Amino acid sequence: MKKILFILSMVSLLLINSCSQRTLMSTNDSKKVYELAVKNVQIFDSQTKTILENKTILINADTIASIVDSSRKVNALHSIEGNGRLVTPGFIDTHVHLLLIYGDGDKGPEFIEKDSVERYQKQLAEQYLKYGTTTILDMGQPERWIKETLKWQNNPSPEFPNLFITGGALISDLSWDKNPPMQHTKIRSPEAGKMKVDEYANLDIEYLKLYWKLEHEEMKAIVDEARKQDMTCFAHIDQNISSIPSAMQLGVKNFEHFFTLIASTLNLRENWGSLNKKYGLGDTKNDDEYAAKLVLFFQFIKENPELENKWMTIIDDMGAHGVSISTTLNILASASEKAHYFSSFSPIPMRDSPNISFTEKQKIQLKDAFDTFMDYLKIAHTKNVKLRIGTDCRNGGQAMLSELMLLAEYGFSMEDILKIATLNGAEAMHIEKNFGAIATGKKADLILFSKNPFENYRNLMSEKLVIKGGKVYESN
Numbered sequence: 001m002k003k004i005l006f007i008l009s010m011v012s013l014l015l016i017n018s019c020s021q022r023t024l025m026s027t028n029d030s031k032k033v034y035e036l037a038v039k040n041v042q043i044f045d046s047q048t049k050t051i052l053e054n055k056t057i058l059i060n061a062d063t064i065a066s067i068v069d070s071s072r073k074v075n076a077l078h079s080i081e082g083n084g085r086l087v088t089p090g091f092i093d094t095h096v097h098l099l100l101i102y103g104d105g106d107k108g109p110e111f112i113e114k115d116s117v118e119r120y121q122k123q124l125a126e127q128y129l130k131y132g133t134t135t136i137l138d139m140g141q142p143e144r145w146i147k148e149t150l151k152w153q154n155n156p157s158p159e160f161p162n163l164f165i166t167g168g169a170l171i172s173d174l175s176w177d178k179n180p181p182m183q184h185t186k187i188r189s190p191e192a193g194k195m196k197v198d199e200y201a202n203l204d205i206e207y208l209k210l211y212w213k214l215e216h217e218e219m220k221a222i223v224d225e226a227r228k229q230d231m232t233c234f235a236h237i238d239q240n241i242s243s244i245p246s247a248m249q250l251g252v253k254n255f256e257h258f259f260t261l262i263a264s265t266l267n268l269r270e271n272w273g274s275l276n277k278k279y280g281l282g283d284t285k286n287d288d289e290y291a292a293k294l295v296l297f298f299q300f301i302k303e304n305p306e307l308e309n310k311w312m313t314i315i316d317d318m319g320a321h322g323v324s325i326s327t328t329l330n331i332l333a334s335a336s337e338k339a340h341y342f343s344s345f346s347p348i349p350m351r352d353s354p355n356i357s358f359t360e361k362q363k364i365q366l367k368d369a370f371d372t373f374m375d376y377l378k379i380a381h382t383k384n385v386k387l388r389i390g391t392d393c394r395n396g397g398q399a400m401l402s403e404l405m406l407l408a409e410y411g412f413s414m415e416d417i418l419k420i421a422t423l424n425g426a427e428a429m430h431i432e433k434n435f436g437a438i439a440t441g442k443k444a445d446l447i448l449f450s451k452n453p454f455e456n457y458r459n460l461m462s463e464k465l466v467i468k469g470g471k472v473y474e475s476n
Contacts (some may be wrong), residue, residue, distance in 0.1 A: 033075045034058040036450065036470060040070040041082030046089055046423040046437045049415035051454070057087065059444040062158070062469035066440055079471075080465070086452045088418055089438055090134025090445035090468065091400055092425030094234075095256055095326045095390025098138050099151065099183050101127060104348045106181040112148040121152070121160040122476065128161045130475045131397030134445040134468050135162040135425070135435055139234065139256065139392075140169030140183040140209045150203060158471035162445070164207060164429065166234065167200050167451045170222060171213035184211065190221035197225040206231055207429070212238035212260075216246065223453045232430055238263045245314060247323050254428050255318075256390060257328040258377055262297045275300055279362055288347040288354040291335035292366055298376055299369035311376070319384035324428040326390025327420075329377065330399040333406055336370035337363065340402040340461070343393035374410040381416070388425040401461055408457035418453075444470040 036059040043052040054070040068074065099108045101123055112120065128136055139150065152163045168185030170193070171177070180186065187193045197208065208226055210219055210233055219235075219242060226233050235243050236256040242265040244255055262268065275296060276282065284290050301307045318325070333339035335354045344351045349355075358366065381387055391399040400421070406418045426436025434443045446467040451459035466473040 019431060033077060034065055035060050035077050036444075037074050037076035037079045038087065038446065038467070039074075039079055039081050041085055041087045041448065042452075043438050044086060044088040044415075044418055045069070046419050047439075049419055051086075051281065054084075057444075057446070059467075059470045062156075062444055062471075064438065064440055064442050064444050067438070080294050080448070080450060084449055086449045086454065087438065088447045088449070089422040089436055090137040090447055090466070091132045091421045092137075092389065092429075092436060093128065093391055093396050093400055094137045094388045094425045095139050095328065095392045096128075096396050097183070097392065098141050098145070099181075100347060100394045105346055106183075108142070108182065110142070110144055111357045112145050117148065121157075124160045124163070125473070126475065127395050128397040129466055129468055129473045131401055132447040132464050132466055133161060133397045134466070135431075136164070136396070137234075137425075137429060138163065138165045139236075139390075140166060140211065142182045143185060146203065146205075150205070154204070156469060158469035158473065160203065160469070162435070162443075164431075165205060166207040166209040167203075167205050169209045169211040169236075170196065170218075172215040172218050174213055174215075177213060180213070181269075182215070186361065187214065187218045187222070190217050193218045193222040194225040197222055197229055197231065199214050201229040201231060208233045210235040210247075210252070211235075212236050212241055214242070216242055219247065219305060220250055223247075223252060225317050227251060232428075234428075236260065240267055240269070245317060248317065248323065253321070253323050255325040256379070257392070258325055258387075259294045259297075259328065259332060259373075261311065261376075262294065262301070264314055265301055265307055266297075271297075271300070279365060281358075283364070285357065286355055288335050289356045291331050291345065292354070292356050295336050295366055295369045299365070300375040302376075303374050309403050312379075315380050315383050315385060315431060318380070322384070324386035324388050324424065326388055326392070327377070327379070327403055328390050328392045329374070329389060330402045330405060331393060332373060333370060333402070338367065338368050338370050338406070340405050341395070341398040343395065343399045343402070345393070349396040370429065371410075374406070378411060381412070386424050386428065387420045388428050389421050404456060404460050405457065408453075408460070408475045414454050414457060417457075460462065 038057040043055050056068050056070050058066040060371055102108045141202040149165050156162050169183055170187050171184045173186045173188040232253050234254045235247050235252045237247050238260045240263050330339050330343050333340045393399050404417050424438040426432040448465040451462035
């Protein structure tokens with residue numbers, strides 16, 4: 001009998017201890033301490049293009065640990081009171097050039113020296129993080145920089161934007177192109193193209209930049225090898241050496257610069273003189289005048305039914321293939337005097353307005369042509385071409401905001417604008433697992449707006465609190 005009583009008492013003790021442990025575990029869960037809580041905010045869900053009201057974002061290290069209702073009591077070492085303000089994912093710029101930041105676009109330092117790294121990273125932060133751009137893709141750099149910039153890519157920090165690189169911009173060995181810019185990498189044969197892809201893959205470079213100077217056979221070999229290596233190609237198809245339709249047939253899914261559709265619609269060399277004659281223009285003197293003439297070509301296409309039909313066919317095909325294309329609209333807007341912040345293909349000489357010698361009549365025609373350009377951009381969007389931001393200029397953070405403002409002014413919804421600036425870029429880069437949306441498990445790269453752009457699109461330019469890698473960014 002005593003033995004039975006002893007066993008019963010032990011079982012009771014175990015049950016009591018088990019219940020106590022469960023109670024303790026439950027209490028510990030409710031008292032879990034997070035590193036940062038962003039409380040009482042509206043969250044823009046880029047995946048559904050909806051607003052989640054009254055939420056608190058809980059962050060540990062560089063990752064979103066949980067998203068809960070604002071009414072729930074949470075414990076955090078640091079808290080930010082959102083007061084019902086809007087939070088979006090950090091912006092993604094899918095076309096930047098470090099050489100434009102550390103040089104003039106064509107020339108720069110031969111190497112990135114160790115004693116320059118901190119200064120260079122701070123420049124990236126000031127040009128991008130400060131304005132909400134938390135992730136950038138460099139579209140072609142000198143190969144001598146790769147060893148250092150791969151370190152930046154593989155060791156992200158709250159102190160500068162996430163950097164992804166493509167290596168050099170790949171071009172063919174063309175007889176007329178004896179001294180290409182230092183960010184271009186010559187491919188002398190299809191076999192050399194395969195070897196370059198394998199070389200980059202062994203360095204853990206995940207992206208390739210195919211430049212317009214790449215001929216068909218080299219491009220085909222590179223795209224085929226990239227597919228085997230699970231690398232993503234981004235193609236700048238221009239100047240009639242290749243075309244967007246032919247690149248799509250090879251399997252290219254991502255294209256650079258909306259204006260490059262011109263060269264897939266008409267022959268630039270054959271039509272350049274006709275454009276000059278139509279608008280009474282002379283020789284092209286600089287990059288700003290070149291950008292202005294690109295704008296005028298959109299009006300040129302619109303007024304030619306045969307060309308416009310060809311353009312529409314290409315857009316339909318792009319939409320059907322689910323391809324993406326970068327915008328690069330602020331450079332063209334700047335040449336047309338429509339931008340909110342001036343940018344150019346070339347930052348030298350420094351200026352805040354376009355250097356073009358147009359008459360007042362020609363400037364009016366240019367503004368009208370820019371309206372046509374934006375109409376075509378919206379048509380492409382409605383036909384399921386995936387637009388993503390690619391500023392392609394120095395001070396890309398400011399250019400990003402200008403592009404978003406322009407999209408709003410030309411009839412894009414704020415939901416679509418914010419998706420174009422975030423998730424579309426992440427999906428093109430295949431990094432949507434970690435970036436481009438606000439969800440548990442994704443990186444804590446966030447923008448807290450002081451004023452809501454859904455209430456007034458001009459609030460895109462309002463003050464922002466930027467969180468990069470779970471830490472509040474503080475500009476120098």
